[in-house]
Amino acid sequence: MKIYNMGSLNIDYVYRVPHFVQPGETISSYGREIFAGGKGLNQSIALARAGAQVIHGGMIGPDGAFLKELLEDSGVDTTHICTLQEASGHTVIQVDEQGQNCIILYAGTNHCVTKAYLDELLKDASAGDFMLINCLNEAMEIAHKKKMYIAFNPSPISKELFTLPLSYVDWWFCNEIEGAILFGKNQKQKMADQIAMDPEKIMQQFQKQYPQSHLILTLGKKGSYYCDKKDILFQPAFEVKAIDTTAAGDTYSGYFLADLAGGKNISDALKDASLAASICVTRKGAAPSIPYKKEIENLEQNNKIKNKGMNNMDLKRITSGFIVAISVAIMLLIPNKYVIGLLLAIIALVAMHEYLKAISKVCTPIKWVAYLSCLSVAAVNFIPEQNMLKAIMMFLPI
Secondary structure: OEEEEEOOOEEEEEEEOOOOOOOOOOOOOOEEEEEEEOHHHHHHHHHHHOOOEEEEOEEEOHHHHHHHHHHHHOOOEOOOEEEOOOOOEEEEEEEOOOOOEEEEEEOHHHHOOOHHHHHHHOOOOOOOOEEEEOOOHHHHHHHHHOOOEEEEOOOOOOHHHHHOOHHHOOEEEEEHHHHHHHHOOOOOHHHHHHHHOOHHHHHHHHHHHOOOOEEEEEOHHHOEEEEOOOOEEEEOOOOOOOOOOOOHHHHHHHHHHHHHHOOOOHHHHHHHHHHHHHHHOOOOOOHHHOOOHHHHHHHHHHOOOOOHHHHHHHHHHHHHHHHHHHHHHHHHHOOOHHHHHHHHHHHHHHHHHHHHHHOOOOOOHHHHHHHHHHHHHHHHHOOOHHHHHHHHHHHOOO
């Protein structure tokens, strides 16, 4: 299964300055650094380093030859990257003494893509292949006709975005601010602001607007969610000391899609993507910070990075199992209906806790009332064992 990426290729010119230049002012910089940049470049490198077969489409100028070389060194197929006699897309970035920046973006050759070029790029694409894209109407149309899976990372948000055939999108990759704008766009701005503070509301709006699609919602150090019309899964973030978060989102989406294309399940893809992003943020730079698949595998085997949520979850499951085992043992040793009723109430409490964790705290009030009612009846009245089991089974999802 191939992954085509039609994303930006940029050169970042970074100038260290005492302060941002003011109107009419000329200042000297402390120095200039040149970096490879662009969401498309970062995403393709992440995909390739994660082990995916990735084909990058795009345009560069003569000044962008090193961008193509960097992609090739990471294992990206660059056959379709064309060199034009124009300036590559680039940014001019001022960084002051406090580390703040201001950026001017020039699209350059990134805006020279034509429909004829896209037809040629996707000529050998097959149904079931992936198309990763930021904002190109023609690419979506072609990929949709070929029955490809369309993965969309809507960044940056622009007015043009809302003219795209968004119903074609199969996989969305958004942060919570982008999610609030996209899935609250028919709401008042005040409501969109409220949604941005609540990932559950973003996902609820998404499920209503795009029930046929899948959403990956990233929340930085707060973790990430997977959402479709039926299920919601939560992946805690790995606990690391972040140095540079520039390419974290691109690394996450690249690793997730690579796992998905490789046949892994959603839970494993979420974990690998989160781990890759957590490694990325501990390093400086964008493309150089993106880890290789072998690094992920080594860390998983050696358990060198602490995943606060995952480790705690494993510990809680072990503890829950121990509580249940002890409760059953006591019931066998002390066949008293009152003791049995109390211990079954404890088991029901453990079951409720594990269920709520499994559905990532997304629970309706009705479910809460049902479980709490079950526990209250058991704890207060000590229902005999057979009736208590029936009561529990009524509310547990089988």
